[in-house]
Structures are given as C-alpha cells and as structure tokens.
Amino acid sequence: MTAIATDNRPTQTHAEVTRDVVATLGTQSRGYTLMLFGAVALFLVGALTFVLLLKDGLGLAGYKSPVMWSVYITTFVFWVGIGHAGTLISAILFLFRSPWRTAVYRATEAMTVFAVMTAGLFPIIHIGRQWVFYWLLPYPNQRFLWPNFKSPLLWDVFAIGTYLTVSTTFLVVGLVPDIAAVRDKVTGWRKKVYTLCSLGWTGSDNQWRHYTRGYLYLAALATPLVLSVHSVVSWDFAMSIVPGWHGTIFAPYFVAGAIYSGVGMVFTLLIPLRKVLHLEHMITEYHFDNLAKLTLLTGSILFYAYAMEYFVAWYSGVAAEQTTFYLRAFGPMWWAGWTMIICNAFVSQLFWFKKIRTNIAALFVISIFINIGMWFERYVIIVSSLGNDHLPFAWGQLDPTWADWGILAGSFGWFLMYFLLFARTFPIVAIQEIKEMIPMPRKRAGGHH
Amino acid sequence: MRKLVLALGVCTVLALGALAFTSRSAVWQGPAPGDSLAAPTLAAGDTAGLPGPRQPIFFRHDIHAGQYKMQCQYCHYAAEVSQEPGMPSSQTCMGCHLVIAGSDSSSRAEIAKVRDAHNAGEAIEWTRIHSLARHAHFPHMRHVKAMGPDACMTCHGDVARMPQVFKVNNVTNMGWCITCHLERNVTRDCSACHY
C-alpha cells in the first residue's frame, strides 16, 4: 500500500472519514431532494404507462410488424449492460488489488444491483400476456408442462436471476462493516435498524479474518458472471437467423459494450452525487482518470467490433446481411446508426487526452453521450435489423409512441429512485476500505469509537 | 436468522408440492352404491342438501339413467356422432312424458313444468355444469367410441346415482385430460385438442 502513498488520496484520520461519510446519510440538501422528486415523478409516468399496457395491450406502443421487439427490449439490454461496470469494478479490480476502486466501488455496486433490478422488469413488461409470465419459470404443474430450455429467452431468465442474486449478496456483504460503523454513530430508532442490518458486527479480528476471506471468494464468484450474463443476453440475438443478429462476434462485443455503458453511467451518477454529498475530497480526479482509461479501452473494443460487423457482413457474401448493414448506414434509420457509431466509437477516443480524462465537466458531458450512444446501439441492432430482413415485401419501419417513451422514462425513474434512496441510507463510499488506505496513525484509536 | 431461512425453505417446498398435486381431484362419494339402482324418493326437504346447482326443472338422472337404465345417448344423442354432446330437445322429453305423468306429487309437478314449457314453446334454460374453455376441443364422439357406453361416467361421474347432477371431476383442468391420456397411452400432442 505504501507504494501509492504519494498519490492524491484522502489524508484524513479514520474518525474524519467516518464522520464525513456518516454525514452523507439522511442528507437534506436541496439538490438531493430535487433529484429524488424527479426520479419518483419519472417512475410514476412509467407505472401509469404499464397499467395502460396491461389494460389495452402492447398495441399502444409503436410496434410495427415485422419489428416485434423495439424500445422495451432495447431498454432491457441497456440496463443489463449498465449492470456490468459495478461487478467489474468491485470484483475484478478487487482481485487485481487496484487501489483506485475503493472510493467508487460501493456506488457502482449499488448501481449494478438497481440496474439489474430495472432490467428484470422488462421481460415482464414486453410480453403480451404479462399475467402469465411465470410460465417462463420451471415449476412442477398438473399440466406436465415445462419451459423450453432450448430458448435463449429462458437462458436470460437464469442469467439475470443469478446475476441479481450474486451482485446483491456482494453489495450487502460489503456493507456490513460500514453499517456497523454507522450504527455506532447514530441514535434512536435508526440505531435499532442499523444494528439489525449490521448482523452483529463487532469488528473483532476473528470477524475480519472470516470477512475478508468470504469477500474474496464472493469476488471470485462474481467475476465470471460479468462475462457470462451479457454473453447470454447477446445470444438472444446471435442465436436467431435474423440478418444483423446472426453473428459469432456478439458475445464479446456485447460484454465490452456493457462495461463501456456501465462506466459511462458511473460518471453520470457519481459526478453530481459527490457534489451533492460533499465527497469531492474522497472521489477525486484520480478515480475518474482511471475510470476514463477503462472507458477508453472498452470504447476502442467497440470501435473494432463495429468495423468487424460491417466487414463480416460484406465478406459473408449473404445478400440479406449486406442489405441490412447498408441500410443501417444509409437506410431510413441512418441517423440512429451514426449516433451509435459517433457516440461510442469516436467519442470514447477523446479519452486519449489526460486533460479530458481529468476534466470533471467534460467527463460528465461525454458520459451523457456514452449513455445515449449505448442505448442507440441496442436500438439500431434490434429495430433496424428486424425492419429489413429476408422478405423485402414484409419490411416495415418502426415509429415509437408515447407508450414506448413512457416505459423508458419510467425505467430511469425506478432506477434513480432506488439509487438515491440507497445513497441516503447507506454509506455510498466504503468507509473501511478508505481507512485501509490511510497510513496507520501512531496512537491507535481502539475500535471505531 | 437461521430459523427464518429454514421456515422460508419449508414454505417453498410445501407450495411447490401443493402446485404439483392440485390436479388430483377427489373421487366422488355418492349415495352408498347398493345392488339395486332404485332411486330414493326425495321429499322437497331432502333436495335442499343435494350438491350441484338447482336446475329450472328438477330432472332426476338417478331415475332416468339409474332406475330405468336409459342409455345416456338416448337423450344426449349427439355425443356419439358429434364433438358437441348437445342437449335433448323438450320434444324428446315429451316423447315419453305424453304418457308418463309421474308417480308422486313432486315428480308430477316437475313433469308438468316440462309439458307447459313445451306447449308454450319456451326453451328450458339449463344451468351449465361442465364447460371447457373455447381453446380446448373435446370430440365427444371419439371418446364415446373408444371407451364404450360407460365413457360418460369417466368424466361426468356416476350420474346414474345423482338425484341432481354436480361437477365430480375438474374436467376444465388440463391435468385431468393429460392424466387419462397418459394412463391409456394415447396422444399427448398439444394440437390434438388446441387449435
């Protein structure tokens, strides 16, 4: 650890760290309250839209045969993607012992859990008879019927389910010592709640030994999921014979995209949050710089993937594939196609410059571009491919309606609502790991008191 | 904590078990099956306790099908030629009841209802007891042909012993069909019934 003692890392005492982080809890700042209200409002829009969908059917949305999947699946994949940065940062980087993750990993983990929670809603929202969604689950029944394990949609159900369980456990376990720290600072009913949540944590060496070991195993367990989940999601498309979907490149391509979009979302969330919660001195340019490098890497992978998609389409010699990709660039949806390429492939290249990597304002703007770009990537892949496949006579172009945008907005509301409430209730910065990075003070201030 | 987890686990197992066995419907415990099929004479009071919905006319299957051993298809003639079993026309009733007026007062009253309805040209609106969802096709004639005269009892229960017909088996439950098709090793192809 001493190797990085020279970096611009927090130079506070343990007590100060605890104080500052605990200060973020139950914040009353206006910025926070506004954001929370906004989120809840968006969520209500989505909820209302969903009620209407239940009442009248998916026809309210802009679906136009043959485009049978559109905005909902797009948004589903978008959120699953967002859910990737968290585990990557907290698990993989933990295993690699990269120091800069400490300040941000709690936030990203929370983001992961809530993003996957959001994504989990969409398989239900987008099916035609939402009230029988449980038929997708394998359970013994008097009809002797089982789901079709050949269907990638079923793999989805399991992939998402596993990922949600593991990432949630990971988050909760990571929280335990910090909750304990908070427990010792608060009073009244809050103390009772935090006591319950801290699962009797005392911080004894014994507990710490088991804890770190357990945490390590969880990290190891979570790591492969980062790769598996989005691979499975990508197979929803790659396993089909739709021109523009039917590609072996999809799994790595989607995973890279997922991490790229996830990190983008981390920027979008943390930059305002650290301001509102006054954590500038804990989440610093140093962290953002490293995150930006990660973005640059994954963005460049995307760049390659895009190029490769077009090359493969041309090289395959399959007329349908070639047409599909020609239309992506110059067809009725050219604007979406170029949005995706510019926002992802090109914008990410700006991170070659340290000036941009360390300029908070620039990072925030770019992160917005990344979010837009990644949403459009899925939109283009899904909608434009379906719109022009094998039989020209059956082609059709989608025009989305309020019902599409309503659910999209709702998903953001639902996600932000949870994230903000989390930030207000639990330490958004990992207290004990920050402390680990602080050079030992001469006089030991026994325990956390 | 551990207790809680345990409790949850147990609940889940029970729930799944319950789901798995909902199709096993109770076997009907009708009037004690004696040697003679003589139908009990029922006073007005006795009928109140009988299971099943009260029909506009208190038609006694136990008398017609039981005591007098009339074939089901005598009235429900369509069942052996058509997928729909069909209901007998009131003319069918009058075929016999022009001459049969009934043994006791209560039966006379009921038979009078039929006659009046027929003369008045009013259709008798029976309350439906068994009905499949429209997305399941059940060809009665195939089942009657395959399982012989007693075919009806398999699903509709021992109607010949019922003063008032009621639902014995949950025939609207797909498990009911599948179990039988499994036992008899006949088709379980979905499109045999669903189209």
Place this chain on the structure above:
Amino acid sequence: MSKETNEEQRPGIDRRQFLTVAGVAGVGTAALSGCSTDRIEKLVPYMVGDEDHVPGVATWYASTCTECPAGCSLHVKTREARAIKLEGNPDSPINGGSLCARGQAGLQGLYNPGRLLGPKRRDADGSYRDITWEEAIAELAAQVGSAGSDVHVLSGAGAGSFTDLLTEWVGALGGSLVRYQPFDNEALRAANQQVFGRGDVPDFAFGKAGFILSFGTDFLETWQGQVENQRGFAESHGYHDGHMAKHVYLGHRMDLTGMNADEWHPTHPGSDAVVALAMANVILSERERAPADAGTLRSVLAAFTPEQASQESGLAPEAIRRIAREFASHKSLAVAGGIGSQHRGAVEACAAVNILNYVSGNVGDTVVFRGGRPAADGYGALESLASELDAGRVAVLIVHDANPVHTVPAATGFADKMAKAGFTVSTASVMDDTASQADLVLPNLHALERWDDLRPAAGVQALMQPVMMPVRDGRATGDVLLEVARTVGGPLSGLDAPSFEAYLKQRWSNIAAARGRTDFRVFWQEALGNGGLFDEAAPGADVRLADGARRIGFQRPTFDGDGEFVFAPYPSSMLYDGRGANKPWLLENPDPVTKITWQSWVELHPDTAASLDVREGEVVRLESPHGSLEAPVYVYQGVHPGVVATPLGLGHTAYGQYAEGRGVNALDLVSGEDGAGFLPYLSARVTLHKTRRYQKLAKTEGNPRQLGRGIAEAMPFAAAVQGQTPAEVHGGHHEVNTEREVEAIAGWGEAQRERLDKGDYQGEHPNWGMVVDLARCTGCSACVTACYAENNIPFVGEQEVVRGREMSWMRIERYFEGGEDGEGFSTRVVPMMCQHCDNAPCEPVCPVFAAYHTPDGLNAQVYNRCVGTRYCGNNCPYKVRYYNWLAYPKLNFEEPLPLQLNPDVTVRARGVMEKCTFCIQRIRGAQHQAAMEDRPLQDGEVTTACAQACPSGAIIFGDQHDPGSRVAQAAEDHRGYHILEDLNVRPSVTYLAKVQHGGEH
C-alpha cells in the same frame, strides 16, 4: 356433409332458438373470449329436434351468389343453424367449386352491423322512424294504389323468378321497370348488334384459346364472370406439360389482368379500336383461310395501317404486326369492353375487336353466342328514367337492389332528379346512398335468407333458399310485392300467390312438367340439393357478319376539359361497383395491384410523379370540368404516363359505418351525359394540384423489389419446355452449399429425425404439405378472404394496417420486375403463408413450447400457451406470424358479425401470436371422421380453405409422405423450388416457378 333442403324443419325453429342454439356452440361474445376463460352459463336446447342440425356438425345448403351478376353457385356451410362459410358449388359450370373474394364476403353482408332492424319511414323533417311491416305495406299499397300507372321501378336484380314477378307486377300497373346494373356491357352488346346483328353477350372460351389478346379488359377482375374467366384462363395459361397460352394485354393501365399477361403494352387511352382494326387488316391481307364473308371487309380494313395505329396508340408498327401474326397463328381470343377502358369510342372498339375475332375465325369457336347471358336494360334506360323523374312524371319510384346515387356520376344530378319523385321506396337492407333519400325503406332479406332463382348463363337455372333464420327483421321483396298486390287488388289481383316461395315453386312445377318429371316433391328436393339445374350448354348459334360490320370506323374519342392527364377510373376488383365497401373483409383484402387497403388513391407514373415533384402519400387534388377530388398518390410503373387512375367503389355518403365517408368516389370527375347508351368512364381530362398534405397509405407492401433473393421465381417458356429447374435458369443461383455442406446438413437432418422418434412422434405419420403453382396463381386474393372466413381472422382497420398490423395469415406478395431504363416492366405474385418448416426457426426460440412441431409435420401454435414474447415472429424468415397487438376481435367484431365465427377455431385473445395452421381444424375433423369409420384418411379428403377457394386451382394440399398423393407428385415438378432455401429451414410449401412467354420479362 349432407346438402339437403331444410323446408320441412324450418317451421320448427324460431329465431330465438337459432340464437340460443348458437349459445350452445358458444359463439357470439362468448367465442370472442378466445384464450381467456369466459364460460357460457346457460345451455339452451332446440325446441324441436332437428335432424338437419346436430350440434357440432356442419350442415351444407346449396344456394347462389348475388354479389355480382355472374351467378356463381354456392355451398353454404352452416353450424348450429347459422351460415359460417361460403364455398363454390362443384356442379356449377360457371364457378366449379371455387369462389372469388367478393362472393365469399357475402357473409359480411348477411351479418353486417349496418343492417336495418326493420322498415323505416321518413318524416317531414327528414328523420327516419321505425314502423311495423303492416304500416309499411299499408303505406306502400296506398301510394301504389293512388299512383296508377306512374309507378316506376329501378331494379338491379338478375334474370330470374323475382324479376319475372316484378315485370308482371309493374306490367299489371302499367308502370315502367328499368333493370339497371352498373357494369352492363352496353358497348359490347351494341357492337355485337352492329357487327353480328345480335345484341347479346357471347360466352368467351378462355380455356380453349392458345393466344389471348385483351384490349384493356379486366376479365380476371370485374368483367363478365370473373371466376368463370379465371378458371378458363388457368386452364389455358396455366403451364402444363409443355403447353401454355400466351396472353398479351394492350391498355393504359396494368391491372391484375395485365399483371398476368406475358406482354403488357401501355397504349394511349382510346386507341384500341384502330389497333384492333390494323391487326385485322394485317391478318386479312396475309391470311388465306379467313371466313368467306370476311373478304368483303378487305376494302374497309385496308384504310387501317399499323403505321396509323402506331401513331394513335404509341405501339410500334412491328409490334402490331407481330402480335397480329401470333394472334392469327393460334386458336386465339380477343376481348374488349372492360369498364376500365370504357371511353366514348367504346362501341367502335368492341366492334373492331369483333372484326378481329371474326377474321381470325374465333367467332363460333372461342367466342360463342348462346344467347344465355341475360343483360339489363343498360345505362340509356336509366337516363330516360332520370329525365322522367326530372319532368316530375314519376309518382312512385321503387329502387330495388341498386344504388344509383353512388354508381351514377354526380354530374348527372340523379340525386336531385330522384328527389322530384312523388314517393320514393328503397328495399336496401343497409341505409345506402340511395336509401337515405327514400321516403320508405323496406329492408329486403339477404340472399341467404330468402327464396329465389337466377338464370345467369345458358343452361343454368340456379336456386336460392333460406339457409337460416333472418338475422334482422327484413322481408323478402317478393313477398312484399305480393302482399301489396293483395291489398291493392284491382289490376294486381292477378298476382294471387300466397307467398313468393309458392310463386317460385309454381314456376318450378312448370319446369318439372316440361321435363316430364311427375313427382314434383322429389324433383324439387333434387334441384334444391344440387343448387338448381345445370344443363349441357346449347351449341352456339352460327353467327355471320351483319351489314353494320362494314360501317366500322375509328375517330379519336373525346375527353372533356383541357387538363394534361386523361382521368381513368377503374372498377376495384374487391369493391366491384361499390357494393363491397361495407364489408371489412373486402376493404382489408389488399388491392391485388397496389396492395392498398381501406383507402382511395391516385395512381401516377414515376416519370409523371417526378416531373410534378410529388411523392407517394402526398394528397393531390384532381380537377375535371365535372368535379374534383382529393386523394393520396400511389406511384405505379404500370400506368400510362399520360393517365391518372383511381379505383371506383369508395366515397359513399351513406352505406353503414365501414363505408360512410371513406375515400372518394372517382365518378365525381366523370361526365354522365352520353346518349350512346352507356356510361363513358373515361370521359374527362384532369389537372393535378398539390396540397402539400400527406396521408400514410394503408398498404401491406414493404419493399416491392425482390433484391435478387429468388422469392418469386419465373422462367421463360422455352426453359420450362426443356424441363429446366429454377436453379438452372439462374445458372445455379441456389447452389450455395458445397457437397460436403450438403452431406453435413443431410446427416444433421437424419439425426434430428432420430431424436424425434419418441412418444407421439413414433411410427408413421402424414407430413402435411402444400404446392403453389405460380404459373396458375393470378394474385386475385380469393384465398385471402377464404382464410379470414375459415380461421376467424380479425380485420384491424385502416389505422392498424398503416401500422403494418394486418392479421391476414395468407399474404399475396406482389413484386415488381424491371421497368427501369426502358426494360420491360412486369410483376410477379407469391402467396405467402406459414411454410410449416420441418426445421422451423420459430420453434426452438419459444420459451414455453407454444410454437412446436406436431408429429404430422405441422408447425403448430398453441394460442393458450403463448405468453407473447414474439421471438418466434422475429425469427421467422417468412414473416408469416401475426401478433394480436390489441384485442382485435373484441374491438372489431360488432354484433352480429360474431355469428359468422367458425366454432371449430379458437378466437385468439390479445397478446398471443397466431399464423396459418394449414387449416388444422379441417385436418383434425377429417381424422375424427375417418377414425369414427375405422378407415385411413384418403388423399383429397382434407384440403385447406385457400386451396378450396382458389379459382385457378393453383394450390394443392395433402400428405407428402403418401407418394401417390397429388401434392407429393406435384412437388416433384421440375419447376419446384423453396423460398429462402439457403436457410435450411425445410419448408413444407413447394412453389412451382411462374412461366412466361418471350424472354423479355
């Protein structure tokens, strides 16, 4: 499937039982519950047992179609005493077993939500009030009694007992009867009178011709008997063992008939006469064995040179000569007089074509005069009636089975003239444009609810019988007339038949007597059961040229106004003269040429559109001296650059909820004045103004080009004769797999089959398959309506079609070929339905096994298991899976439409996927039947609705595992291919490539 009469049982059931029995079958709103679990609470039996109606078993009645004058015979399928499907009567010499889309849609006339509940009387303030039939008839009787001989009747009924009764009735009153049908071949009959001295319409033997030449005549759409023509056309033009007639189409617009031509030449409108005469001239001057008296025409014809004709028509002189020689060297047939090209010179045109046929020796051979085809009185008679009305000399006007306010150009002011009648009566069963001006409306019964007969063609006497209780409280006009006669007495006392049924039977007893049949009851039962009497058609009369033949000539027809485009309205093959406009099946069945539904449109040639800078969907205003209209543009290569074309049939001011205010009436731009005894549809020039407004076209077409994907294959006649395969014609276009790949795929397929050999899949099963012969398919879309009727497919309406959400399981894809930079323009059609792939991409992706493969090779869709992920729809390369985005049946099947629903087919609920099932209900039904009789299923015992309806016999259905079956043998044809074969999805539908004469297309 017995087809018996039902007169004995009829008194047994009353309407109430008809409805309640329907309740047993759970139709109506209950059936609409589809996959949901609504239950029918009550069981209501018949009052009197009816051997004719076993619940759950179909009863068939024979009847006759009245949707157009062709007089096709019907088999009406009834279930629980309500008609649920119309099919052709195989015994009929006119339509055989097949039926067109319009005919099948007759059911939606029967169950139309717009049908009047009873008679209506108009009050002084113009509003209508319901009255009883007694009041209505008393009123009519009073009016007729006081009107004396000033009673005029306008009737569209075809020749038959009703028309005879009407004639007697009007005759007895001393009034006048005008029989009027919009498309009445007046010009053709006038020309026949002039050239052959007889004014009847001959039979055209398309089936015998080796060379068919059409002068802008849509004989596959609305001209004469469409189904009859199409059957003949398929017989001669459908490729079979090395033979195929050639079809050349000369006209300003490529309509469905033109689409099926081997050559289409866009000629200037109005030039057909001179072209025909020039051809006759060429033939006569080059040919020895012309009919003897044809020689006398030489001098007359000499004046008409191909060069002159070329100037008039824009058709090259060489082309004229070539076609003339081909025409003369085959057993040929030329037709003219189509409504779509009826200009002021129509009589000359028909006369010229008569000459052409005559000099080629076709008259008496492919053009046979039997005098069997009844015609109405023609447009001239209607005009004189109009002037009578205008002069106020009409006390009582009775309009029966006609809608002149819609079918006569507004320019004639017919509506205003009608208003001058003392008292107007309409027998329309729906408040149509004319009825909504009448003082008294006496809704007639639908043809399926009443007695009548028709004499549509030589040797055909077709019967109609009530196949069910009336849906609405109408009354057969025949009975009304007789009752009025009884009430009025006096001159009418001669008409003493108690009912029209009795009147009809009386006349048929005479027929029986004339045939020496003593037992009338037996004779009558037979006749009803067969649908009438179908006798051998009498041999044709020996026809020679009349003096008028030498008076043939040509002068350029005039077009009113100085607009730059000739306005060409044409009859819609779906809506006919507009009577189809209240039937959703027809409105939603895409126009075979443009693929547009529910709307009116204006067709422009691409060059014209470019020069005017208008795009598809831009609303333009057309102005002629007679009026103006606004409609969106459809840019179509197949229309002459100097012409704008618009379909007829829409633009009703009233005609039920589906028709009212929908689209525009193209007749608004047309001159009504004529004098020549026919309505000149092409009589005006129009100017075109842009409105800068846009309207999304409700068309089912995505991209009209094949993009070289080998979807609709065609091969030159020569290649077909050599027995080449489509692949060979393409130079191995389909050979994408190397030998090793082919082996691998085969081995994989074997493995699949082994893995399938479990449970229900063990043992021998049929493998249902289909063959579609593109050389026979014309794209008429009769199969589409058949599919709607058989499978309870909901119509979705204009806005949803714009959204691309039409549910039609059967889709006729229409592709354009060539047309760019001068190369020949042609079209191809492909009926596209679920291909029931043996290696279906839709099956593995369904997470709940709603889409799965049945042991008998069907790709089944279990509606009630479907959760609606739509993955199958995405993965289907043929895009034949249709999704219930909204609860279409609940939204659109208004009472009493649900009574038409087929009880054997689940009505799909919102949120589930559906698609073509190969009519699995028919397959299972036939299997049950065979099992009940302990015998195997025979080939041909089960066929799909589309195959049954197809007038061309282009679709063959059966068991591909049975090597003897028709389908298995047809699939072996060298023209056979699978669409998107490269995907290795193993479709069960084999297409036989289209064959075209001449290499140019």
